Amino acid sequence: MSDQPLTKVVVPAAGLGTRFLPATKTIPKEMLPIVDKPTLQYIVEEAVAAGVKDLILINGRGKSAIDDHFDVAFELETTLAERKKTADVELLKKISQMVNLCSVRQKQPLGLGHAVLCAKSLVGNDPFGVMLGDDMIDSAVPGILQLWRAYLKHQQGVIALMEVPPSQTHLYGIAAGEMLDDRTMKITKIVEKPKSNPPSNMAVIGRYVLPPKIFGILEQTERGVGGEIQLTDALATLQASDGLIGYRFEGIRHDAGDKVGYLIANIAFAMKRPELKAGLLDYLRTVVAAEGRAK
Numbered sequence: 219m220s221d222q223p224l225t226k227v228v229v230p231a232a233g234l235g236t237r238f239l240p241a242t243k244t245i246p247k248e249m250l251p252i253v254d255k256p257t258l259q260y261i262v263e264e265a266v267a268a269g270v271k272d273l274i275l276i277n278g279r280g281k282s283a284i285d286d287h288f289d290v291a292f293e294l295e296t297t298l299a300e301r302k303k304t305a306d307v308e309l310l311k312k313i314s315q316m317v318n319l320c321s322v323r324q325k326q327p328l329g330l331g332h333a334v335l336c337a338k339s340l341v342g343n344d345p346f347g348v349m350l351g352d353d354m355i356d357s358a359v360p361g362i363l364q365l366w367r368a369y370l371k372h373q374q375g376v377i378a379l380m381e382v383p384p385s386q387t388h389l390y391g392i393a394a395g396e397m398l399d400d401r402t403m404k405i406t407k408i409v410e411k412p413k414s415n416p417p418s419n420m421a422v423i424g425r426y427v428l429p430p431k432i433f434g435i436l437e438q439t440e441r442g443v444g445g446e447i448q449l450t451d452a453l454a455t456l457q458a459s460d461g462l463i464g465y466r467f468e469g470i471r472h473d474a475g476d477k478v479g480y481l482i483a484n485i486a487f488a489m490k491r492p493e494l495k496a497g498l499l500d501y502l503r504t505v506v507a508a509e510g511r512a513k
């Protein structure tokens with residue numbers, strides 16, 4: 219049981235990406251690059267590193283570039299091979315062989331809970347992961363694997379938690395409960411984007427491992443915040459009936475759905491690349507010095 223792998227993850231990607239207009243007029247927001255890789259590829263790589271074989275993408279109209287990215291690019295690979303660009307051919311082959319990807323259309327923009335529900339028949343009767351593309355987790359052990367291990371241990375749904383400043387609690391699902399150890403919370407309350415009186419400052423970050431029972435709950439969940447079917451509301455029901463674990467994951471989280479967060483993610487990932495680091499640092503130093511002089 220303890221070495222049972224997580225086999226399936228659901229990645230909701232049907233959003234319009236309005237925060238990144240006009241770039242997202244024709245480019246799905248999940249395809250915006252962090253350095254030179256689409257944001258979504260980082261998420262897929264995290265899933266693959268956790269042992270996941272099947273990725274269920276919930277997408278919408280105008281998102282076919284995502285499916286194409288993880289498919290074989292025959293003409294491009296052939297042209298690159300003719301030009302003896304072997305490394306590039308290998309890079310592209312690796313992407314198309316990464317994972318079995320299947321896409322489901324979310325036909326109405328009814329929220330995250332509804333997006334997850336669209337995966338019901340493809341997930342079947344196993345526990346599964348949910349990974350939100352805006353939340354990037356840079357960690358030694360893949361974020362979703364940390365949650366899966368907690369799921370195996372506790373045999374309850376597990377959600378990722380991170381402390382946020384009190385001024386930001388209205389932007390997240392917020393959970394409160396009893397800490398079982400340094401990282402594990404037995405959740406007793408969870409609310410979506412509380413406008414006032416948040417039960418804590420532990421925010422839900424976009425990684426979840428859920429039992430298939432969540433689908434029946436989602437089918438019964440009424441529209442919540444923003445008129446949408448909220449995953450957090452379904453989690454509150456699951457918590458009341460079966461219990462729910464929060465896991466304060468190890469690693470750095472970048473919010474790629476926010477402009478400053480997206481820019482920071484670009485810098486953070488570029489700094490890990492020896493061929494980019496020196497040039498970037500030089501530039502950042504001149505920016506900091508110029509800002510200092512301007513003060």
Ligand code: G1P
Pocket residue numbers: 330350352353389390391392410411421422423424449450
């Ligand atoms: C979603 C969830 C929210 C969670 C957040 C994490 O909100 O509904 O509970 O805290 O992701 O990024 P969104 O950011 O999609 O509005």
